[in-house]
Amino acid sequence: MSFKWIIARRLVQVSVIALIATPLLGLTFFQGNLSAAALFGIGLADPLAFLQASLAGRVFVASFLGSALLVSAFYLITGGRTFCGWVCPVYLITEIGDKFRGRLGTGGRSYPLATVRWSFAVTLALSLATGIPLFEVLSPIGISTRAVMFKALLPLLLVAVILVVEMFVARRIWCRSLCPAGGFYSLLGRFSPARVGFTRSLCTGCGKCSRVCPVEEVLVPALVDGERQVVSGDCTRCGDCIDICPTRALGVDVWYK
């Protein structure tokens, strides 16, 4: 059996949840969640959380900025929305929901991708205006990680609402069109060297990649116009298209322009 990205990706997704749960076992090498954490004493911070806290709380902590820059640099190198595809637990949950949606044949509508960046901008503007870090309050990422850390299960209702909407109304709408964290990482992803490459001469036009891709619009410039890479920042670098391509027309590539 050949290597499948999905196996690596599932391993990483589950490891992230396991890492967040380690303090429950009395282990001390990791504290925190995806908003902010410390791994072997190295501070890590969600850049969006840093921006919101700085704008809403009118505070500036240099080490917090450093932690946010470290995380930004990591995702800039690895693909931007790799956070979504590989790390975020909400993406994992909605991915599973999408599998059921496919079988049920419901909620096939999809909404534009560009609104994630609007959502990012609106989140920052509202944080500054209201003095409340709006996304940190409502974030299903925070809610699901705190459910693991502190067994706070009731707020998971919000994640359930997202799941129901995605399964019965609009396919993957949270991750595709609404999540401000996704919006931030899509800005990084546009300039990331880690990309999906496309070899037109190998493509049979079977369309399997478009059907499996959560953000299939990003494949259009390659499949239709013959671009040799997927350049969109909305690509989550999940690798599902590479896995499913029967002729290996899609593969891992690095920045060429």
Next chain:
Amino acid sequence: MKSEIPHSGITRRRFLKDGVLVPLALILAGGGLSTLFLRRADVRGFYLRPPGALEEVRFLGACIKCGKCAQACPYNSIRMAGGEAGVGIGTPHIIARDIPCYLCPDIPCAKACPSGALDRSLEDVEKITMGTAVIVDRENCLSLRGLRCEVCYRQCPLIDKAITLQPRHNERTGFHSIMEPVIHREKCVGCGICENACVREKPVIVVIKSPPLQKDSYEF
């Protein structure tokens, strides 16, 4: 002349509807729904925040709800608020009657805070200002009724500073004294150990939000 460029199928009408109107409606609906339960946490009463917390409104702005302070607390005093806290969902607070703050000399919770919501430069536990203890139910305070209870005074980590005993004559018996616990707000850090220790079923001494300092214009 017919256009050579194949039409993508996206009309202006469809773009306005799916690209602008629908997301706008979703954002407004989400915003409307959230304001229903997004109220400032202190609207629902006083939340005892961990040591070094900014003033409540700014604290709610700066806290990113990562839970590191709660994980750093060796006594599990700090817990994360649920949905009942409104906009304060996921923020750390202490329920003194369950587990108070035991004032660790190294203040690990404040040191764990990445965002500045808790002041990590805080070094001296006596400089903590979480709240102020107040005897809210004088009728049920055993010391004030003339018994030698004084548990709050003896448990206070800042004994003889934050709480002192003031003896006075017991008018009821005409013979004994009343040892009144007196709280000094400029010394009390609001750790809640007195509230936790109070022997009555409902604590007669509780930690409240520190009243604002006032410039004293009266000379005694």
